[in-house]
Amino acid sequence: ESVLTQSPDTLSLSPGGRATLSCRASQSVRSNYLAWYQQKPGQAPRLLIYGASSRATGIPDRFSGSGSGTDFTLTISGLEPEDFAVYYCQQYGSSPLTFGGGTKVEIK
Amino acid sequence: EVQLVQSGAEVRKPGESLKISCYGSGYSFSTYWIGWVRQVPGKGLEWMGFIYPADSDTRYSPSFQGQATISVDKSITTAYLQLSSLKASDTAMYYCARVPYIVVLSGTINSFFDSWGQGTLVTVSS
Numbered sequence: 064e065s066v067l068t069q070s071p072d073t074l075s076l077s078p079g080g081r082a083t084l085s086c087r088a089s090q091s092v093r094s095n096y097l098a099w100y101q102q103k104p105g106q107a108p109r110l111l112i113y114g115a116s117s118r119a120t121g122i123p124d125r126f127s128g129s130g131s132g133t134d135f136t137l138t139i140s141g142l143e144p145e146d147f148a149v150y151y152c153q154q155y156g157s158s159p160l161t162f163g164g165g166t167k168v169e170i171k
Numbered sequence: 172e173v174q175l176v177q178s179g180a181e182v183r184k185p186g187e188s189l190k191i192s193c194y195g196s197g198y199s200f201s202t203y204w205i206g207w208v209r210q211v212p213g214k215g216l217e218w219m220g221f222i223y224p225a226d227s228d229t230r231y232s233p234s235f236q237g238q239a240t241i242s243v244d245k246s247i248t249t250a251y252l253q254l255s256s257l258k259a260s261d262t263a264m265y266y267c268a269r270v271p272y273i274v275v276l277s278g279t280i281n282s283f284f285d286s287w288g289q290g291t292l293v294t295v296s297s
Contacts, residue, residue, distance in 0.1 A: 096274060098283035100216075107266055107287035108208075108216065119285060151216055158279035159232040160218040 065090050065154050067163035075171040082139040084166045086152035091132045093156030099128055099137045102165075103148045111150075112137065139168070173197045175205075175267050175288035182294045188255040191291045193267030200248035201225040204270035206284055207241060207252045211263045221270065221280055222250055230280050257295045264290045 066089040074082055086097065095115035100108035110119040112128035115135055125140045139146055147170050152163040178192040193205065207219040220231040224245040231239070240253040250267055268284035275281075 093276065094274075096281065096283075100284075107268075107290050108284075109287070110283065110285050113271075113283050113285075153216070153283060155274060155281040155283050157276065158281055159234065160281060160283075162216040162218070164215045 064159060065092065065157050065161050067152050067154055067161055069150075069152060069163035069166045071166060072164075073167045073169060075169050076142055077171045078142050078144055080142050080171075082137075082142055082146070082168050084137040084139075084150055084168070086130075086135040086137070086163050088133045088135075088154055090157070092135070092154045095131050095135075096154060096156035097128075097130070097135050098153045098155065099126075100151045100153065101146075101148045102151065108151065142168070144170075173269060173286040175269060175286055177265075177267060177288040177291045180292040180294070182296065183257050184297055185258055185295055187257050187295075188253065189257070189293065190251050190253045191265055191267075191293070193250045193252070193288050195248045195250070195269070198269070201245045204273055204280065204282065205243070205250045206268050206270055206282075207239070207250075208266045208268060208284070209235075209263045210266065210290075219252070219265075221282075224248075224250065254293070257293075259295050259297075262293060262295045264292050266290045 097115045099112040102108045116128045201224045209217045219235040222229045222241045224243045242251045267288040269286040270282040271285040
């Protein structure tokens with residue numbers, strides 16, 4: 064099973080700032096099959112990125128994904144008030160599908 | 172618009188069972204896999220399994236094999252998650268989610284989720 068470790072646990076930033084979230088896999092993620100989700104309190108997760116770097120439909124271009132192999136990054140450029148949330152990575156390059164533990168982006 | 176609407180919150184006693192529903196609309200229900208994901212309060216996300224409505228092909232995470240039963244009634248575009256012999260540790264939010272396309276690797280089905288239901292909170296308490 065591929066274990067995904069996200070860091071940091073919490074990121075404290077100001078609106079307008081730049082968030083850099085890390086997701087590290089215990090084994091190489093085949094074909095960069097990695098997705099990122101955003102979850103706000105009381106809501107279901109929302110798909111942001113798939114295939115490590117492809118934005119989902121309707122996702123603003125301030126969200127970008129990068130990385131390959133075992134190291135992946137989600138970058139949010141110019142944080143908007145609605146971006147403060149928890150972010151999860153998920154790999155689908157091997158079974159079972161696994162999610163990271165999440166990174167909370169909070170207002171500083 | 173793709174919509175997945177789940178049944179409401181449930182409260183059960185240990186040892187009881189329940190069945191959660193997930194109604195899909197706004198797309199060709201039969202031709203997209205549906206997945207189920209568990210989230211224990213305050214914790215992360217765990218994939219439970221998938222089902223393909225067209226032929227009811229079902230795949231489970233090893234962690235949930237034998238613990239959960241996924242089914243579907245494509246005539247009413249509804250998927251189900253049944254949990255039996257409930258324990259306090261089954262207290263969680265359960266989400267259904269649509270799979271936009273699958274990746275078949277060594278005979279296993281893998282993917283991500285592009286649309287999610289609103290979640291069904293299951294509380295197990297004596």
